[in-house]
Amino acid sequence: MALQIQMIGTGSAFSKKYYNNNALITVDGSMLLVDCGATAPQALHKLNIPLDRIDAILITHIHADHVGGMEEFAFRLKYAYKKKTRLYVPSAIADSLWNHSLRGGLENLAEGMSGLDDYFDVVLLDEGEASAVFPNLQVELIRTEHIPAKPSYSLFINDMLFYSADCKFDAELLTRLYEHRGCRYIMHDCQLSSPGLVHASLDELLTLPPELQRTVHLMHYDDTMEQFIGKTGEMTFVEQHKWYTFS
Ligand SMILES: O=c1ccn([C@@H]2O[C@@H]3COP(=O)(O)O[C@H]3[C@H]2O)c(=O)[nH]1
Ligand SMILES: [Zn+2]
Numbered sequence: 537m538a539l540q541i542q543m544i545g546t547g548s549a550f551s552k553k554y555y556n557n558n559a560l561i562t563v564d565g566s567m568l569l570v571d572c573g574a575t576a577p578q579a580l581h582k583l584n585i586p587l588d589r590i591d592a593i594l595i596t597h598i599h600a601d602h603v604g605g606m607e608e609f610a611f612r613l614k615y616a617y618k619k620k621t622r623l624y625v626p627s628a629i630a631d632s633l634w635n636h637s638l639r640g641g642l643e644n645l646a647e648g649m650s651g652l653d654d655y656f657d658v659v660l661l662d663e664g665e666a667s668a669v670f671p672n673l674q675v676e677l678i679r680t681e682h683i684p685a686k687p688s689y690s691l692f693i694n695d696m697l698f699y700s701a702d703c704k705f706d707a708e709l710l711t712r713l714y715e716h717r718g719c720r721y722i723m724h725d726c727q728l729s730s731p732g733l734v735h736a737s738l739d740e741l742l743t744l745p746p747e748l749q750r751t752v753h754l755m756h757y758d759d760t761m762e763q764f765i766g767k768t769g770e771m772t773f774v775e776q777h778k779w780y781t782f783s
């Protein structure tokens with residue numbers, strides 16, 4: 537069965553034109569939301585996708601454009617839908633996700649709500665191991681560089697698709713995945729103006745050989761994206777809300 541991806545948003549953290557760069561991955565009718573940023577509830581509403589239609593959420597790292605919608609998600613699951621959704625979290629960020637990000641809003645000791653487990657069916661993920669999120673959806677975490685000493689994880693999906701979380705340019709990783717791991721598609725965050733600082737810049741991505749560039753789909757871009765159409769070498773921009781099929 538083909539894997540389909542619809543970005544509910546393709547914008548950078550501070551974009552005012554595009555929703556946060558969060559993905560819906562669908563296989564056999566099951567839906568995984570990769571990251572749930574501050575604009576995710578609004579983007580899903582725009583797409584007519586109720587929150588309880590999502591079977592699982594996976595978090596790549598703790599920045600508001602990736603986790604800022606989690607409080608609304610948790611409250612609405614708990615009080616409106618009265619159900620728990622599966623939440624895949626890298627082991628290295630689970631404690632921080634609760635204590636440094638969500639606890640202030642979600643903790644309610646009077647009702648016994650004192651951790652992530654009280655809102656979600658939490659599944660911890662470890663780097664380098666492929667996990668079956670659904671029977672036909674395997675996800676492997678790859679720790680990639682973003683902010684010094686801050687854990688951030690890109691994904692290698694079904695042994696064919698590399699989905700960058702937010703990460704700096706790493707030509708060696710991309711080349712290795714392409715040459716030795718069967719990677720055929722790359723979805724990569726892209727900072728359009730150099731220097732990239734905490735993201736891969738377009739200039740850096742343009743140094744990849746054309747053969748590799750042809751696999752690259754650019755996302756997590758700022759509001760000037762349209763000015764860069766035709767200036768991305770062999771690479772193409774991902775459009776938010778459009779369905780992409782990878783097989
Ligand atoms: O050391 C830092 C930390 C953060 N930032 C900015 O804040 C944003 C947070 O979300 P993001 O990771 O999508 O993008 C980040 C950058 O735009 C930065 O430029 N340098
Ligand atoms: Zn981001």
Ligand SMILES: [Zn+2]
Nearest residue numbers: 597599682702
């Ligand atoms: Zn980030």
